[in-house]
Amino acid sequence: MSGNTFGKLFTVTTFGESHGPALGAIVDGCPPGLELSEVDLQQDLDRRRPGTSRHTTQRREPDQVRILSGVFEGVTTGTPIGLLIENTDQRSKDYSQIKDRFRPSHADYTYHHKYGVRDYRGGGRSSARETAMRVAAGAIAKKYLATQGIQVRGYMSQLGPIDIDFKSWEAVDDNAFFCPDPQKVPELEAFMDQLRRDQDSVGARITVVAEGVPVGLGEPIFDRLDAELAHGLMSINAVKGVEIGDGFAAVTQRGSEHRDELTPEGFTSNHAGGVLGGISSGQPLIAHLALKPTSSITIPGRSIDVHGNAVEVVTKGRHDPCVGIRATPIAEAMMALTLMDHLLRHRAQNADVQVSTPRLR
Amino acid sequence: MSGNTFGKLFTVTTFGESHGPALGAIVDGCPPGLELSEVDLQQDLDRRRPGTSRHTTQRREPDQVRILSGVFEGVTTGTPIGLLIENTDQRSKDYSQIKDRFRPSHADYTYHHKYGVRDYRGGGRSSARETAMRVAAGAIAKKYLATQGIQVRGYMSQLGPIDIDFKSWEAVDDNAFFCPDPQKVPELEAFMDQLRRDQDSVGARITVVAEGVPVGLGEPIFDRLDAELAHGLMSINAVKGVEIGDGFAAVTQRGSEHRDELTPEGFTSNHAGGVLGGISSGQPLIAHLALKPTSSITIPGRSIDVHGNAVEVVTKGRHDPCVGIRATPIAEAMMALTLMDHLLRHRAQNADVQVSTPRLR
Amino acid sequence: MSGNTFGKLFTVTTFGESHGPALGAIVDGCPPGLELSEVDLQQDLDRRRPGTSRHTTQRREPDQVRILSGVFEGVTTGTPIGLLIENTDQRSKDYSQIKDRFRPSHADYTYHHKYGVRDYRGGGRSSARETAMRVAAGAIAKKYLATQGIQVRGYMSQLGPIDIDFKSWEAVDDNAFFCPDPQKVPELEAFMDQLRRDQDSVGARITVVAEGVPVGLGEPIFDRLDAELAHGLMSINAVKGVEIGDGFAAVTQRGSEHRDELTPEGFTSNHAGGVLGGISSGQPLIAHLALKPTSSITIPGRSIDVHGNAVEVVTKGRHDPCVGIRATPIAEAMMALTLMDHLLRHRAQNADVQVSTPRLR
Amino acid sequence: MSGNTFGKLFTVTTFGESHGPALGAIVDGCPPGLELSEVDLQQDLDRRRPGTSRHTTQRREPDQVRILSGVFEGVTTGTPIGLLIENTDQRSKDYSQIKDRFRPSHADYTYHHKYGVRDYRGGGRSSARETAMRVAAGAIAKKYLATQGIQVRGYMSQLGPIDIDFKSWEAVDDNAFFCPDPQKVPELEAFMDQLRRDQDSVGARITVVAEGVPVGLGEPIFDRLDAELAHGLMSINAVKGVEIGDGFAAVTQRGSEHRDELTPEGFTSNHAGGVLGGISSGQPLIAHLALKPTSSITIPGRSIDVHGNAVEVVTKGRHDPCVGIRATPIAEAMMALTLMDHLLRHRAQNADVQVSTPRLR
Numbered sequence A, B, C, D: 001m002s003g004n005t006f007g008k009l010f011t012v013t014t015f016g017e018s019h020g021p022a023l024g025a026i027v028d029g030c031p032p033g034l035e036l037s038e039v040d041l042q043q044d045l046d047r048r049r050p051g052t053s054r055h056t057t058q059r060r061e062p063d064q065v066r067i068l069s070g071v072f073e074g075v076t077t078g079t080p081i082g083l084l085i086e087n088t089d090q091r092s093k094d095y096s097q098i099k100d101r102f103r104p105s106h107a108d109y110t111y112h113h114k115y116g117v118r119d120y121r122g123g124g125r126s127s128a129r130e131t132a133m134r135v136a137a138g139a140i141a142k143k144y145l146a147t148q149g150i151q152v153r154g155y156m157s158q159l160g161p162i163d164i165d166f167k168s169w170e171a172v173d174d175n176a177f178f179c180p181d182p183q184k185v186p187e188l189e190a191f192m193d194q195l196r197r198d199q200d201s202v203g204a205r206i207t208v209v210a211e212g213v214p215v216g217l218g219e220p221i222f223d224r225l226d227a228e229l230a231h232g233l234m235s236i237n238a239v240k241g242v243e244i245g246d247g248f249a250a251v252t253q254r255g256s257e258h259r260d261e262l263t264p265e266g267f268t269s270n271h272a273g274g275v276l277g278g279i280s281s282g283q284p285l286i287a288h289l290a291l292k293p294t295s296s297i298t299i300p301g302r303s304i305d306v307h308g309n310a311v312e313v314v315t316k317g318r319h320d321p322c323v324g325i326r327a328t329p330i331a332e333a334m335m336a337l338t339l340m341d342h343l344l345r346h347r348a349q350n351a352d353v354q355v356s357t358p359r360l361r
Helices: A039-050 A108-115 A121-126 A128-147 A181-198 A225-234 A245-253 A326-352 B037-049 B108-115 B121-126 B128-147 B182-197 B223-233 B247-251 B328-350 C039-050 C108-115 C121-126 C128-149 C184-200 C225-234 C247-251 C326-349 D036-050 D110-115 D121-126 D128-147 D182-195 D225-234 D249-250 D328-350
Strands: A011-015 A022-028 A065-067 A081-086 A153-159 A204-211 A241-242 A287-293 A299-304 A309-312 B009-015 B020-028 B064-069 B083-086 B151-159 B206-210 B239-244 B285-291 B300-302 B311-314 C013-017 C022-028 C065-067 C081-086 C151-159 C204-211 C239-244 C285-291 C302-305 C310-313 D011-015 D022-028 D066-069 D081-086 D153-157 D205-211 D239-244 D285-293 D301-304 D310-313
Touching: A011 A128, A011 B037, A011 D011, A011 D022, A011 D128, A022 D011, A022 D022, A022 D081, A039 A065, A081 A128, A081 B206, A081 C022, A081 C225, A081 D022, A108 A121, A108 D239, A121 A128, A128 A153, A128 A181, A128 A326, A153 A181, A153 A326, A204 A326, A204 B247, A225 A241, A225 A287, A225 B223, A225 B239, A241 A245, A241 B223, A241 B247, A245 B206, A245 B239, A245 B285, A245 C184, A245 D182, A287 B247, A299 C151, A326 B108, A326 C326, B009 B128, B009 C013, B020 B128, B020 C013, B020 C022, B020 C081, B037 B064, B037 B128, B064 B108, B064 C081, B064 D153, B083 B128, B083 C022, B128 B151, B128 B328, B151 B328, B206 B328, B223 B239, B223 B285, B223 B328, B239 B247, B285 B328, B311 C326, B328 D285, B328 D328, C022 C128, C022 D011, C039 C065, C039 C128, C039 C326, C081 C128, C108 C121, C108 D328, C128 C151, C128 C326, C151 C184, C151 C326, C151 D081, C184 D301, C204 C326, C204 D249, C225 C239, C225 D225, C225 D239, C239 D225, C239 D249, C247 D205, C247 D239, C247 D285, C285 C326, C285 D110, C285 D249, C326 D110, D022 D128, D036 D128, D081 D128, D110 D121, D110 D285, D121 D128, D128 D328, D153 D182, D153 D301, D153 D328, D205 D328, D225 D239, D225 D285, D239 D301, D285 D328
Parallel strands: none
Antiparallel strands: A011 A022, A022 A081, A065 A081, A153 A204, A204 A287, A241 A287, A241 B239, A299 A309, B009 B020, B020 B083, B064 B083, B151 B206, B206 B285, B239 B285, B300 B311, C013 C022, C022 C081, C065 C081, C151 C204, C204 C285, C239 C285, C239 D239, C302 C310, D011 D022, D022 D081, D066 D081, D153 D205, D205 D285, D239 D285, D301 D310
């Protein structure tokens, strides 16, 4: 209840501090009989892993995950799946600079007031390192969803001022940015190189899409599919905005333009982003998220210490100049976890339902 | 679990169909000793009520709420508060036009596939009429929050293409649009009059703000204050996007610009919108939401019937040409419910915490 | 979260004070397509209703339930079912005797300390009148379970010192005690008549049985079927003990005697009461519960008032001399709600499971 | 939701199979600032550990627990506490005897039907080995409760046919049985020695007591303190019955005898076992539980295999002839976890309550 669990039927509970001995998670509610091994999880962990290009932090985290339970002879048993990643890159370093002061735009100040005590090493629990466990758990959801014909993928749709059009899924995995347009990659690289020289950071926009979603997932009223997805995406570090389908563009649209008409051949458009009344329509589920620029920059900033005195803060260390670059696998994980949870919830209540009406795309 | 409950400690569970006998809610977890009467709830219900200007639906719904339990001799007792609104305007009308066909961009198609059966009268459970109960429950949260110095208010910040700057809270209650700029009201009225003549609808953008929020509310990782707020706001009918603080504008910002610096006199800015690491910072909590244009328009649209045949749909009846106009009290309610829940959650775990560090604004 | 909801997927949330305007409940998660009307609920409400024999309280509560939502054209729609019973027998009476004093063995003292304020009229929320809503909700669960071949029934197995053997289900509904042995009824009547003359009360033991339960219901570890059943039964007013199968008799048994052996023709016994490792075995699910004697007796008792002064309390009014007499339908309701919840939970996770092993009885 | 989490605010989620690589738990919601180290947990783990006398299984499980997160510089930080015990005694042995057959009175048959697949090594997830994590988590709850003046302790009150009177808490830790009467220990030893010679097993009765509980804990209606405690205790392997206070003895009591009268000097008795209306009364909280005899005995028993054929089963290996002997620390843990959860829940809703009425004992 203190907020480290996601989902209601397919639940993921995580623990771990950035510089503690380990990160871990318990994935509860996975259907039995799913083929699963550590390799399935490692793939997505490696996509999120830092240090794979010059545009992300140069920290070395092998992020080697172990499955400690819930899998027997290569298949899930229906019992909880324990996951563990030991922290290996725990440099013993001097934290006296940040121990008693609050880095601007970080959670230092709020953790301090909420708990009265905090693990200040590398941000402790508030570090984005925690998202490694989301990615590991999301990989389990992805694997099960794939057996149901559902595929969750994401890409970067904007880096700072640079808009990126979707060209192909193949392109996404061919560069360090999850950029779906190969022709834009040189521009992104040049932008990031200049940003590093400026010792500054920048925001990004990520798009995630689920294809093959059946019609009917989502519990209307409060636990709508889009509301829970917004919850999941907004819970990712640095995210400041979430859109479903046309999102904020819908503000200026007229009803005659926005509404997705239905024909026997299918929907004529997908302004809704795959959700109507909180329930999946069978069209692709589409969400966009805005990530803020990280505040861990070396340009000095004003702050206070725990006694209320003015101090100057310079965040040294190995930080991502654009946290959005590594966010795509995390966003995919949160969409997969949301869908997985709603797939199980749907089965619980609606196992008897049979409808002869054809399903549209 | 099928999604009609919001909150974990201060929980609101609702029921009711648009044209059924009644709407109701159970508010569980309210602290005892709060002075409360039906008048407190009716004020916000009247703000949301349709038919109060020519710019909203002309349906007559007195929305008279009764408190059935949980209040004794004028104060809450800590037991669940039962709320009831009897539906009075249940015109007996002919539904044969919509019974077997799906209105485009409505939940008809998705409810049909999810449940196999649906109350088609006026949208049934998927009608925005359900939000009356959110507003009633939100009024209880608002009243308690006010005793803690927290005030939740909202306004319309954009109507279709018309941007609206914030001028004053006083202005908001002086017009039918919740518009904070009195000089903009004539433009809004002219726009809406033309829209009605076009028989079309349009989207809107609403902003909600909570002032007086203490530092420390919100459970980091999945149940962040901003994530739960996004959940609550996205669960409102027609909402397609949610932003916290600068939201999508943060995509193009640099870290040196976005970060809110701290000085002994307070924060120097509030790009974060009052949340750092998922925990309230003590600054005003700010969120924006995008509402799509309603699809209930009289311009004919293509659709299919339950057998998959092509049909043409014209949505007659008394509908809002801009559902955003009445959305402000609903958005306030969801923010108040989110804050109330997190206030109680914070107290549960952190009752012992004492911090000597001064609190900033 | 303040405890007025039972179940995780098939949830029942109740409200209402003994002498308030109404009792109500929201049943969320009911599968769509179930034929349901108020008559289905009224049958069990009438079985629980007081005033039907001289051995229960002579209060008149017609307990007429209304379904306010979730049912359309005679079948459930999958949306929440709102239930309401208006309180009609609200005698205006003088509560000055109990307003400031605590009746021994009642919840007066504990509510006072927990909430600081309480509705003292007839026990307020702590009155067993609240159980009417459990019975109404339980009737919905029973009706759905019946469509799955599951039947939940109960009977009185002990009244004070009088042991009652099970003879037949037919007998249970033929007397005011839910006594399954018609030959015992005169003895029970004589005992109760003497008890009334003594102005005293007595305890009872109830047995509930579910037949037709499929093998596989129950989530091992914390949410075992038997653990959740114990939770539900112990939450009934006046219950002080719960047993599954042989219960406390198992303490003196040897393993060679207690274990239920399996043969191709079925289990050879049912000491376990239908649960192994927290999961239903396919045998009848059997539970026993102990109800304490009510403390509402006219023999004077010592107590204190809200100022801590010694006072003498005599509980006048219309009270049951044995609350166990009307407890059978309530116990059935809690078992039905528990099974219903676990049936849905099982479907969520294990929809894919196929086993060729024959099922035993 | 698949049942591996206990508690709502102070939550414990566990994973791990008997013969898998490790057992683990995440304890979420612990208040920050509590001094905590692995030594605190190890003490109770060692009390539960097998192989410490000839009367328990001779398996060697050092059960060395590691704290992986949530504790920094010796105090809890409010973030989730990850716990891990690596399994060291994983003998590679031949499971062909039990792989395809169901041990009578075990969970083999029900797991097989529920999940379609099971880890048959040593019972897998259904093994009582899982309770090690409950004990570790319970030790955290105990430590916090102690800072609030609450002490949770238990003892064996019956072994098979031998009743045991409570003599002193000091005696409990002086023998292998948690027997509070030192004079009874030789009788218990003789009984157990004979039982081993008989190759049979026997049941037991355990009593747990919490002293120093404040008045007011527990959420009335469904989440009563006694109902949640019954849930927790019944979820322990082999438990078949739970009593609060007088329990089943209340069936034959009269109201004039059962009711606990109040005087300015305190309650005159504690038949209720410390709970009135589901809320703690401030008196000692008392519960009793019945444990069945283990079915893991070497006397051959009839069973079937996965194809439905009759087979004979002899459970070899190192098993406890009375699982009740090691159950006391587990029962204490479940009571401590229940109280901890309710302490936090009470704080959430009732932080404002002030009562001048004196508290009784």
